[in-house]
Amino acid sequence: MNLEYLQAFYTTVKFNSISKAAKHLHVTQPGLSMQLRNLEKDLKVKLLTRSNKGVELTEEGSVVFDYASTMLSIQGNIQRDLKNLKDNSPKLIIGSCKSVGEYALPCSVYTFKKTYTELDIQLEVNNSSEIIKKLRDHTINIGIIQYFDRLDDLELNTIVTDELVLVGNSKVLKNTITLDEFKKLPLILREKNSGTRHLIEDFLKNKDLDINDLNIIYDLNSPQAIKSSIISGKGYSLLPKLTIVQELKEKTLKTVSVENFSTFFNYYITYRKNYDLTEYEKMFIDFIISSKRGFC
Structure with a gap:
């Protein structure tokens, strides 16, 4: 190919x-x-x-x-690692969940790089469970994730609070629906083990519901692919508000309120508890949790 x-x-x-x-x-x-x-x-x-x-x-x-x-991520990793063999410049490798890494974080990386021009910054985007796995495998040293249970071996610093919202395309007529109506909607959700899927499952558990009670038509591991499907009228989805800022401005997507549905959550920057951060990693952590970060 x-x-x-x-x-x-x-x-x-x-x-x-x-x-x-x-x-x-x-x-x-x-x-x-x-x-x-x-x-x-x-x-x-x-x-x-x-x-x-x-x-x-x-x-x-x-x-x-x-x-x-x-496949393109693997290609990028190969090129990066070969470049690193020839390049002695200081490096900062950041792992990020897709909700932040594909939308909000690139502007922050650009701003940080303007200050530290000598720094080679590499951003790896995956779902939260994969970022956690890479941290534990020592493949990366700092990551940005949505919250997961059982993270006793990782330090967590809050970056920002977000909200999980139900979205449909611009032709959706209702502004508010009941939980029973929500259960019947054709849903396109993030893949299993993603942070967003984890949040949905937790919400349902609090309502004495199960993920199998929903009308899920298929799963995708890309927020962008989900948004494209919704805009074209294929169904609805639950997505972090941070990922749909542009579509809401352009009015290609519309939020729909679900009665008694409120799911706020945090994004965290995280690293291993027994790991000694480099000076650049410390500076980036301080930067990303500050108001200077400049999310897109």
Whole structure:
């Protein structure tokens, strides 16, 4: 599989626009469209359909998008590690859950880098359970996660409080629904073991409900893929408010209140209790929990 084509597809979905993706990748729109067609030809499936609201993932496209995220991350890690062998500049590797890492954190990294220009900053984005695993495996030393149980071996510092909200597309008519109505909605949720899924399960437990009581039509491991599905009218989802700021401004997504539903939670920056932080890691932790962080 051609990774250049895969990158073109992944970026198009992320930007929900061929023109914006082409600009980001520094290619022409016809050139990007050809790369997308070539990927579909290689895989023998249709991945995207175009609409006046951007691009829409097909069912096959959703599957490929999930794998693309992983494959491109591995490619980036290979390039990073080979570069590190040749480069003696100081390094800061940050692991982050997707809710923060894909939306809010890039602006913070940019701001921090402007102060510490000599620093090589690398951001690894995954779900919270994988970030915790990487911390315990000593693959990374600091991470940003949603709260999980049984973290006695990790230090936790609160960054910001967020809220889990029910969202549908702009055509949704109701502003408020009952819990019984919520249980019948076609839901597209984050994958098992993600921080968001963990929060949903905890909420349901407090209501004497189980995840199997919901009408889940499928799971995706990408907030962006979930949002694309919702915008195209495939269903609803429960997402952190931090991840839908832009869509709410553009009115492509709409929040729906669920009676007696209130799920606030914290994001934390975390590291192993027995680990001695480097000076740059200490400075980044102080920066990210301060008002200077400048989330996007």
